[in-house]
Amino acid sequence: MTDAMDFKDGLLTAIPNLRAFAISLCGTADKADDLVQETLVRAWDKQASFQPGTNLRAWLFTILRNEFYSQMRKRGREVSDADGALTVAMATHPEQAGKLDMQDFQAALAELPDDQREAIILIGATGLSYEEAAEICDCAVGTVKSRVSRARKRLSELLGVSDSSEYGPDGVSTHVMNRPLVGNAA
Incomplete structure (x- = not known):
């Protein structure tokens, strides 16, 4: 019981220093407070991994720094879209036809002689040069x-493809994808 109390007291004692460090990283008090709170939650959750007798403050500062960098990486991958304009503009082609085309392609590929299948996979799928x-x-x-x-x-024959315009979405899908969005018509 005393170890848990000592741990809790150590967390509470470290808060002002953690907050000062967090402000230096974040630049604003509100973001720093959120970072400190997340640090304390993580520390409390992982208290079993803390070695009593070691430097609790250093452990907490490490958690805070790692959490800060994790948040920065996450923010770098996120896109701000508060009004939803980017979400509305996103559209994708239906996947059903593509899956069926892939099944047909795999079946046709399996019918090729081994040496031709190996060569087309090395060049077309893996992107190797002819020399490689x-x-x-x-x-x-x-x-x-x-x-x-x-x-x-042989693949063209097996798949019934006569030219490159037969690849990709059909005419209906292309028309739907290229139509102007409501309110965006020029």
């Missing part, structure tokens, strides 16, 4: 180019 693929396949660069060309031709 040739080294992996232990063959000449021209052989890899030939295998890729034959694989592309």
